[in-house]
Amino acid sequence: MITPFSTTRFFWSMGVGWAVGIGLAVAQPAPAPGISVPLNDLSAFTSPTDNWRIVGNVRADLNKANTITTEKGSGILVNVPLAKMPVDAKNPYKYDLVTTLQHGDLDLEFDYMMASKSNSGVYLQGRYEIQLRDSWDIRTPNVHDNGAVYERWDDKRPEGQKGYEGHAARQNASRAPGLWQHMKISFQAPRFNTNGPGGVPQKTENGRVIRIELNGVPIQEDVELTGPTRGSAFADEKPLGPLRFQGDHGAVAFRNIRYVAYDKPRPELLNLKYAVYKGKYEKEPDYDKTAPESEGATKVLSASVSRIPNEFLIRYSGTLRVAEPGEYRFNLGVPGGGGMLKINNQSVITPGGWNGSGKATLPKGDLPFELFYAKFVDWAQPALGLTVAGPGVREFVISEGAGSNGEEVDPIIIDAPGNTVLRSFMDMPGEKNTQGRTLRVVHAISVGSPEQVHYTYDLDKGALVQVWRGSFLDATPMWHDRGDGSSRPMGMVQRLGAPVLFLSKLASPQANWAADTTGSSYRPKGYVLDESDRPTFRYQSFGSSIDDKIRVLPEGKGVQREVTITNPAGDLYARLISGSSITPMDGGMYLIDGQAYVRIDDASGAKPTIRDANGRQELIVPVKGKVTYSILF
Incomplete structure (x- = not known):
């Protein structure tokens, strides 16, 4: 018996969803809770060598190559290279770590931290390497950089062609060494039948890397694997194989390793x-x-x-x-x-x-x-x-x-081959407005650079909203059809929280920060461009005139912000950044949530303070005329 719709109607609408492609999208595997690889000990791995250990915390210094320090505890898997790691001709991969898990089709995700100048990799089925590397200062990644599907190798091929079929990440979405990164891999194992000569299984379909996301950015899609990549532990291919973590190239740490096996x-x-x-x-x-x-x-x-x-x-x-x-x-x-x-x-x-x-x-x-x-x-x-x-x-x-109906729209992408300025609305995922909806910055200005490090500035508050590495902007929602006025960053984004005034008057370092511009006499004065088309923002606040200059650091390692305050009022403070956790480090550096560094470059002798505020922490500093600091990410 068919249950009638009764008076229920097929409601339909022409909202934002159809503007970028009506129909059914199957681009991303549906997320599932997954199974955790236990990291209380090394029992999930076969024959671990002494370079691998379980620890409670790790730290890598930006200025010390291939060096990682650890603290006792559990939950983190770390590879600390040994002083001597002689090659074993019978087992050339003895320092790698291999799981007891044997997998076919798999979704895998994990956090990882690279030491400076370090190199590692994850081998799917022990055969197909996804490269992990400190590629922080790389502008155009190649097959040896972070997130690459590593190349295959054939010594019989001509010089310069021995490596082949490698796939570089489509953009550099890497974080700095010593920061936690997140990778998601969706893998389809090769297919076999049982009708080969002599009953030996015969490959009928190559394996595939369906998708890789690095720090939330898609960097690989539908990569065919015709055979094992260079450094494979096996010369053949099979329906099942272990995960293998490379341990003989550099210091690296892993946590929150989870997988979903598709074997039904x-x-x-x-x-x-x-x-x-x-x-x-x-x-x-x-x-x-x-x-x-x-x-x-x-x-x-x-x-x-x-x-x-x-x-x-x-x-x-x-x-x-x-x-x-x-x-x-x-x-x-x-x-x-x-x-x-x-x-x-x-x-x-x-x-x-x-x-x-x-x-x-x-x-x-x-x-x-x-x-x-x-x-x-x-x-x-x-x-x-x-x-x-x-x-x-x-x-x-x-x-x-x-289910596509042919109405899909080509994305409208804005590159930044030179310094590029674009005004638009900018939505802030994870931040809510007073109505409980996603916060929208309505007077946002995004600045792109040829170094592929970009930022968004809020002209309403004189606030740095976000910084990111990789491609510049997707303006499809702003310019397609009627549009909604917003654009989206395309690279690895470091969001800096809901925008607030950079400057505020405080009776004491623990006083509440101004929630809005009321009482601040805030007046935006636009911006001026230098000879390279880089803006310096100008505004008035608390009776002072402010020049706010943000520039990309050498090698694209982040941004430096120089704020000059003319005739600063008494008790004036600058709020540099907020986070769940702010940890002081050597050399005027602070670690923010394991996701970014802040470096105090010049505070005119003033001493910064880490304070608690609304369940979070803030880094503030008294203002004496100029504040210069860098965000490295």
């Missing part, structure tokens, strides 16, 4: 039938009184079973065969109308817009399957896409296509 069979659609009904259906028809325009059996879900370009309803019914019980997630794309999905007689995706999603806990077995697609928007091309993900099953498209 996919659900299958069987006995699929369709019926096409002509008309504008904003609710389900009475099938007993409505004859289909066409009907039949099919092997795939597709909008092409309808020859009607618009105003139709496709009703699918059949069986979903589930081999692995558990919770499954579904995404449905039906451009130009609405859709609904039922499995095992329960509603999974209720009638709604062009894209819908839902989840259901399914038992093992053959389960009733029903899907509806009603199209009534004439300018949208018909398309139908359905994806499935579940326990041990990576998200895949179970339909003929992913």
Whole structure:
């Protein structure tokens, strides 16, 4: 029996979502909680050598190559190179660390910290290396830099061509040595059959690196692996293999290693039938009184079973065969109308817009399957896409296509081959406004540089909002169609919190910082460009005139900010940065949340203070005329 939609309508809208591509996106594997590799001891690894140990804390000095210091405890895996590490001809990779885990298809994520000038790598199945390296000062990464899929090697090839098929990261999204970085890897193992000569399994499909994200930035997508990369522990390829962490090249630390193994069979659609009904259906028809325009059996879900370009309803019914019980997630794309999905007689995706999603806990077995697609928007091309993900099953498209209707928009990318200035709105993920929505900086100005280090400044408060390394801006949401006025940074972003006034008058170092510009006499005065088109921002506050100059550091290692205050008022302080944790280091350096450094370059002799404020910490300094500091990230 078909449960009617009753008076429920297929609501549809033309919001931000369709502007950058109507349909069903399957670009990123759906995240799952994953399994943690225990780091209380080294029991998750086979035959660890003395260079590997479990510790409670680590630190790497920016100015000391290949050096890492540790503190007792647990939760962090660290490789500290030994003074002598002789090569073992019988076991050339003896100093590497190999997991007891044997994996095929896998999603892997972990935090890692590189020592200065250090080099390491993670080998998927012990064979395919993802490069880890201190590439902080690299402008254009190559196959030896951080995030690369390392090259293959053949000594028989001509000089200069021995290394081949390496894939450099598409941009440098690396952090500085001594800072925690985060990597996500989605890997598909090679496929084999059992029909090879002599019963030996024969490879039928190459492995693939589906995607790599470094510090939140996609740097690799759909890289085919024709064979093991250089330094593989194995000459052959197999369906399963261990994770292997390189230990003979440099000091490196790991924490929060988690993985999701995809080793279960996919659900299958069987006995699929369709019926096409002509008309504008904003609710389900009475099938007993409505004859289909066409009907039949099919092997795939597709909008092409309808020859009607618009105003139709496709009703699918059949069986979903589930081999692995558990919770499954579904995404449905039906451009130009609405859709609904039922499995095992329960509603999974209720009638709604062009894209819908839902989840259901399914038992093992053959389960009733029903899907509806009603199209009534004439300018949208018909398309139908359905994806499935579940326990041990990576998200895949179970339909003929992913539901795109051909309306996808090429992104509008702004490069910065020279110093580049762009005004736009800038959203601040993780920060909320008074209405509980994502905070939007409405008078933001972003400044790009050819060194590929960029920043955003808030003209409303004289605040440095964020800095980032890599590509400059995605202006698609600002300029496509009617747009919403915002742009997005494209590289590895270090956000600096909700913008507040850089300067404030305090009765004492523990007094509350000004929440807004009330009482500050803040007046923006725009900016002036130097001979290289780099802006210096000007404003008035607390009776003083301020010049705020931000410049990229040599080798793109961060930015330096020089703030000059003419006739500073008494009790005036500068707030340099805030964070959950601010740790003083040597040489006027401070470590911020393990994600960035602040270096005091010139405070006119004033002494900085770390103070607690609203559950966070702030680094402030009394103002005596000029404050110069650097953010290294």
